[in-house]
Amino acid sequence: MKKLRKLCTIFVFIFSLFFVLSTINAEPALIEPKDVSPQETKFKEVWAYLMAGEESYLSNDLPITDIGYFGAEINSYGELISVPDVSRLDNFSGRVHLVIACNSTALTHFAISRDGNVRRQLIKDILKATENYDGLQIDFELVPKRDTEVFLDFLKDLKKGLKHKVFTVALPARTKTLENDVYDYKNIAEIADKIFVMAYDEHWSGGSPGPVASLDWCYRIADYAIETVGKDKFIMGIPFYGRTWGNVSLNRAFYFSGIQRIMRENNVKEVRRETGIPTFTYTVPSVTVTGYYDDVHSLSLRLKHYENLELPAVGFWCLGQEDPRIWDYIEILR
Numbered sequence: 001m002k003k004l005r006k007l008c009t010i011f012v013f014i015f016s017l018f019f020v021l022s023t024i025n026a027e028p029a030l031i032e033p034k035d036v037s038p039q040e041t042k043f044k045e046v047w048a049y050l051m052a053g054e055e056s057y058l059s060n061d062l063p064i065t066d067i068g069y070f071g072a073e074i075n076s077y078g079e080l081i082s083v084p085d086v087s088r089l090d091n092f093s094g095r096v097h098l099v100i101a102c103n104s105t106a107l108t109h110f111a112i113s114r115d116g117n118v119r120r121q122l123i124k125d126i127l128k129a130t131e132n133y134d135g136l137q138i139d140f141e142l143v144p145k146r147d148t149e150v151f152l153d154f155l156k157d158l159k160k161g162l163k164h165k166v167f168t169v170a171l172p173a174r175t176k177t178l179e180n181d182v183y184d185y186k187n188i189a190e191i192a193d194k195i196f197v198m199a200y201d202e203h204w205s206g207g208s209p210g211p212v213a214s215l216d217w218c219y220r221i222a223d224y225a226i227e228t229v230g231k232d233k234f235i236m237g238i239p240f241y242g243r244t245w246g247n248v249s250l251n252r253a254f255y256f257s258g259i260q261r262i263m264r265e266n267n268v269k270e271v272r273r274e275t276g277i278p279t280f281t282y283t284v285p286s287v288t289v290t291g292y293y294d295d296v297h298s299l300s301l302r303l304k305h306y307e308n309l310e311l312p313a314v315g316f317w318c319l320g321q322e323d324p325r326i327w328d329y330i331e332i333l334r
Contacts, residue, residue, distance in 0.1 A: 123161065
């Protein structure tokens, strides 16, 4: 009898150990709405931004034609800095575009001003930095309105210097023409090869809770861009990230994996859809948190709509933030 009990104890121990080991590397179950039914889509071009230092998120089996490598910046002296080493992406078979960002009104004014030598040297350095890239993208999001013509001239100078390389400009979302708009789609599309429409941050951390990019809002942006510059002249941007808002300041952006983590940590049991976009709410002492994010289902709803509009190019911000299942439903048209 003692021998039998000992054998049973050993068996239970081995079984428990096997169970623990088998679950160590297991992916936790997703918390999501019940209606997950993504659709397959096809596009001529699929762009994705990639942050320098996060190259591990890129693999050649992903259906991506173009990478926007983020990102070079401009320092307080108007000098180009932090240019990513494009050789890190030698294994990528598609095109790689250098992205240069500037998100300061004063610095943008200083860097692109026609006065002095700063602008001339900056353009020279940009063209030099782009030599080993397939293209260049300018992402200046706080251009002063009074510098509209100066900005357009700056873009013209870059386009002329790039010659055969692809030149794109990232622009904020628009659903209608604005008076004296620095980012007028038509004016900039006449200079650049394509514009990248950043159709996200409809609701942002400083505002009220809501989808980062609601479906209806995105569709209106696409309609306006088609009407303004035509289907072949723009890349329709799509967000991978989600956001949370709290009645105490907990507002922030999250990767898809981060959204899943905070839902598990806060015992979220139900996720519903608001016009296709997943949303959830949970309460901790004195704080109510509301989150919106995109999953494979809501992403594919956008993509299917853009496919039906016969848009040739879509793009994502950014690799590593997505519900990875979406890649199974995108195909490149050959």
